[in-house]
Amino acid sequence: MIEYRNLRVALLGGGSVGAQVARLLLEQRDELAGRVGASLELVGIAVRDVNAERTVDLPKELFTTDAESLILGADVVIELMGGIEPARSYILLAINSGADVVTANKALLAEHGAELFAAADQVGAQLNYEAAVAGAIPILRPLRESLAGDRVVRILGIVNGTTNYILDRMDEAGDSLEEALASATALGYAEADPTADVGGYDAAQKAAILASLAFHTTVPLESVYREGITSVTPAQIESARKAGYVVKLLAICERFTDEHGVDGVSARVYPAMVPRSHPLAAVHGANNAVFVEAEAAGSLMFYGAGAGGVETASAVLGDLVSLARRHVAGGPGVAASSHAELPVFDIGSVMTRYAVTLEVTDEPGVLAEVASVFSDHHVSLALVEQSMTPAVAKTVSRAAVSATATLVIGTHDATEAALAATVRDLAANRFVTTVASVLRVEGV
Amino acid sequence: MIEYRNLRVALLGGGSVGAQVARLLLEQRDELAGRVGASLELVGIAVRDVNAERTVDLPKELFTTDAESLILGADVVIELMGGIEPARSYILLAINSGADVVTANKALLAEHGAELFAAADQVGAQLNYEAAVAGAIPILRPLRESLAGDRVVRILGIVNGTTNYILDRMDEAGDSLEEALASATALGYAEADPTADVGGYDAAQKAAILASLAFHTTVPLESVYREGITSVTPAQIESARKAGYVVKLLAICERFTDEHGVDGVSARVYPAMVPRSHPLAAVHGANNAVFVEAEAAGSLMFYGAGAGGVETASAVLGDLVSLARRHVAGGPGVAASSHAELPVFDIGSVMTRYAVTLEVTDEPGVLAEVASVFSDHHVSLALVEQSMTPAVAKTVSRAAVSATATLVIGTHDATEAALAATVRDLAANRFVTTVASVLRVEGV
Known part of the structure; x- marks a missing residue:
């Protein structure tokens, strides 16, 4: 003994x-x-x-x-x-x-x-x-030790099991947000007050921790941009599915050089479209996964249970x-990394792709005008799809029905600031009935 | 400075x-x-x-x-x-x-x-x-440190990128083994002499290292059971696909108590059917992934590039x-784990499920007789599917065509020894024309 x-x-x-x-x-x-x-x-x-x-x-x-x-x-x-x-x-x-x-x-x-x-x-x-x-899921130790000789470029994390369960239900069972939340509550995944989860607050805390560790810097919680899943609609999920995407709430940590040549980091949480072929798309139910892109190691993913006693x-x-x-x-603890104090970029500087869905009146010249709104803000288009919206309302006379169409527009990388200005102008455009949906696209 | x-x-x-x-x-x-x-x-x-x-x-x-x-x-x-x-x-x-x-x-x-x-x-x-x-992929450090307070039960690893690429091509593009290997060679995934990869030798080395680390014991290379992918046929892959499975070369490390109450470990490498819903099924191309089941942590997966300079x-x-x-x-290195010297079980003691495909003559009583061969060896059946094999050969007279049928039999957990004895008896059975395929089923 x-x-x-x-x-x-x-x-x-x-x-x-x-x-x-x-x-x-x-x-x-x-x-x-x-x-x-x-x-x-x-x-x-x-x-x-x-x-x-x-x-x-x-x-x-x-x-x-x-x-x-x-x-x-x-x-x-x-x-x-x-x-x-x-x-x-x-x-x-x-x-x-x-x-x-x-x-x-x-x-x-x-x-x-x-x-x-x-x-x-x-x-x-x-x-x-x-x-x-x-x-x-062992993620912090791999970041701190296994990747200590590498440079992490980007992290895309599904770090909140409750919202992943909800979005997965909406995608797989066609539930509404309310139905999926009720089911999450019944299973004990969601708390009585689900705000911390569905509002993205829990994911934002984790994004701050991940970004600080991955980039050897300090990312304060208040500098993490945050959107929850409360505005995600079944229509968005259906339209994403048709295009080969799935909607996930992502915690994103990124290191990049902005348009002014400043080296800094961004930490943000929002629902985004992810291609179905991406490893994160296969993360179902209340599971978590963290996808890490590093300069030398390439793409890594860490998957498992995100909660549970x-x-x-x-x-x-x-x-x-x-x-x-x-x-x-014996001896002192392992020497801590020296920390760079990198600037944390505002969401306006972040570059990503977008899928914008517009309801427009179906007239000649609409497409050209809509395209010019994007180009005015230097947002270039990757894809445009137009589909007729079935004309509705029995009680409306034929003459009064002005036909509308749905335009789905995919952009190339653009800054959040440019996209926000574009969306503002689109909403005010005479041809645009509604800006039905704006979703970011990640992992492409 | x-x-x-x-x-x-x-x-x-x-x-x-x-x-x-x-x-x-x-x-x-x-x-x-x-x-x-x-x-x-x-x-x-x-x-x-x-x-x-x-x-x-x-x-x-x-x-x-x-x-x-x-x-x-x-x-x-x-x-x-x-x-x-x-x-x-x-x-x-x-x-x-x-x-x-x-x-x-x-x-x-x-x-x-x-x-x-x-x-x-x-x-x-x-x-x-x-x-x-x-x-x-950071896998050894998580096993050694992150899971040091847990008990690893089983590891299923795709640890050889060349064979995963080959099996993935066979599954996705319908290639033969030779075609897929030629494509792997052209892409630089396979070496001039591919024996170490396709023969499972490379995966066996990794299985020995993983098992030793995960179970805090010594697993010598020569005690790792090994089968490569050279006998995997397009027909097996097609039949697995129809049943909702994909064939992967797995390195499996397992700790269990055998039928004599002995606590020990098994390390083995063989091609196996994995359900398409399993996270390992989504590992494509030359990527690697290690799926770990631990008592407390549950299921974890580590995914990424398995090779490359x-x-x-x-x-x-x-x-x-x-x-x-x-x-x-300063100070000495971190104290090493005390090592248990656990026995390494022979493949005969390993319990797993099997899918057995038989060509049989289509006569009354065949199914009952085949089922009794399994039950003689205490192998219980989970699933039996019978399909007619199209009778062939124009030049053969009607009378000479003895109709044959294909039986696909899925077993419950059985030992390799019992299954081997069953297959021996099946091959000798008067109703059985050919034992067309025997594949293990993992991850269910």
């Missing part, structure tokens, strides 16, 4: 992820000790109410409401409470009292990451957070083992 | 990967220094012929034929020569002279991995080899940066 030294592990939070982490730590104690070279002793679980119902049966004596004492007696603190405070204060307390930290708190990292990383750097503490993005617990334990191994090896 | 300490990097091999590693080291020198906290100085490239043509323009003075002197003056040695000797001796020399090592040499690791890891452990040297499996160079540089960061942090 090998005698291992002991690492004292404190857990903050006993919810669905916390309870699974505790269970796995207790059940796999011997196996983990062998992998780490030290015993990982769970010394306590700080919760608000020690008598609350738990999803997992755990020894009563582990629970405490005294988080601070628990932290002060620990070598490693695992923060799974969520929210900003007191999570932020507890993590700072842990770092400053010499503990290493594992957290899955995306909201906290997106808003106060820079402060926490600086605090950890100052004392040489380790701060791991793999579980904060895309649940069980036990799945996320796997990522937390991976962080814990990794950090504990370094703890055992 | 920050003054960094210098890490002396020696490169062994100047082929397609080596030349790209050298180029990236030189071009990204400042960027890499920032990320590592030390300057990575390429001190030389050992090659057989300093005057040979290179794919990349590199400074002449870097090249040398004196590998040993280069190794003795280096802090880090990158071995990209391939083959067993002198690569093995050079890596041992590097380790024993105090250098850390990065290698992409799958053949060497599959055959002599245990020896090299032991030598590295003894002196506390780091030995990284991400590029040895699935090229640019610059793509593989990305993985090598990732290893280099990771190792250099620890070098800078």
Whole structure:
């Protein structure tokens, strides 16, 4: 029997992820000790109410409401409470009292990451957070380590399982947004208040974390452009399907040089059309996937469960083992990357392609006029498709029916600013009845 | 201007990967220094012929034929020569002279991995080899670190791009094996002698490395069961397609308890039918993907380019940066996992499903008799489909035409041993004209 030294592990939070982490730590104690070279002793679980119902049966004596004492007696603190405070204060307390930290708190990292990383750097503490993005999928460690010798160019991520489930239902079952959301709620994928998911806020937090890590810079949450899926219609999804595309809510992180020669980054979240042949198009249900384009490695994709208590617990334990191994090896933590402070571009500078659907009156010269609106703003066209809209309304006399047509226009790369100006002019154009849909196109 | 300490990097091999590693080291020198906290100085490239043509323009003075002197003056040695000797001796020399090592040499690791890891452990040297499996795809580090707190149950890997390209062509374009191989050769995917790829030898090396890492044990290359794709026919692929499957060459690593209650592992390579809805079915062309099932994390997939000079160079540089960061942090390398020495099961103990296609005479009682052959060996049936084979040959008289039928039989999980005995008996059965195809079914 090998005698291992002991690492004292404190857990903050006993919810669905916390309870699974505790269970796995207790059940796999011997196996983990062998992998780490030290015993990982769970010394306590700080919760608000020690008598609350738990999803997992755990020894009563582990629970405490005294988080601070628990932290002060620990070598490693695992923060799974969520929210900003007191999570932020507890993590700072842990770092400053010499503990290493594992957290899955995306909201906290997106808003106060820079402060926490600086605090950890100052004392040489380790701060791991793999579980904060895309649940069980190992994406942060590959970005930080495996691609450390490469240059990441672009990330396209499906990082919110709830919205992917909803869009997938709309695409596969023809559900409306409301029906798909109801089904997501029934399955436990969506929370009672689904705003964080459907509004793209959750994805925006993850985009900020991914962009900061991938580009070795700081991308504040407030500089992440965000659109949710609430305006996505079945008609858009149907029209995308006909054209060979699927609509996905994407978190996009990109590094590029803008028209003024400035090197910077962009982080943004919006629903976009993705070609059905793209690997991201095959990500169904509540799964997550992160597609990474790097200069040397080319295209990579990381796929798996984006949420779930036990799945996320796997990522937390991976962080814990990794950090504990370094703890055992001695010496300071691994040197942090030097950070460039790259400018974060406004959405107006971002270049992408668009699919614009217009209802127009069916008269000679319409197409030429519409095309000239695009060219006025230097937006060049890749594709134009015209289809008749069936003339309607029995009660309207023949003479009163002015025939309308639907125009679907695909653009080449254009800036958001140029496209927005184009759409403004189109809406005011005498031939255009309605700008029915504007969707970005990614992954082509 | 920050003054960094210098890490002396020696490169062994100047082929397609080596030349790209050298180029990236030189071009990204400042960027890499920032990320590592030390300057990575390429001190030389050992090659057989300093005057040979290179794919990349590199400074002449870097090249040398004196590998040993280069190794003795280096802090880090990158071995990209391939083959067993002198690569093995050079890596041992590097380790024993105090250098850390990065290698992409799958053949060497599959055959002599245990020896090299032991030598590295003894002196506390780091030995990284991400590029040895699935090229640019970060798979080894996620397995070793991200999933270190989880239990891997099964790995299904498409780890050979050449054979995936060939099978994909056969599936998508209806090519014969010979046509698809010719096309792979023309595109540079297949070597002049394609045996290592189409015979499954390359995939078997990767299976040995993956299984050893995933199950924290030693899986010798000679215990990997191996079948290549040379016997895969267009008829099998067509029949799989009709049933909703695609044929892929899989490297399968599995941990299970056999019928005698023994806990052990299996590593095997063979062509198998995969449902079209499985994420691996969407891996086209020469791409690679590794599908991992873990107890807590559930299903994960890692996808990307499996080969290519610059793509593989990305993985090598990732290893280099990771190792250099620890070098800078000081202290010994990270403690190695304790290794279980699990038994490696023979292919006979492996349980999987099968699709068996039989040509039978079309007589009453055939189905009952065929079914009884399966049940004699305790192989239970999931599905039976019968279709008439069009009776042939104009010159044969009516009376002489004995009508034949095709039976496609899908089994439930059965051991290879039971299935082999079943197939033997089927081949000898009076009703069975031919056992046309036996294919395993995975991923269901």
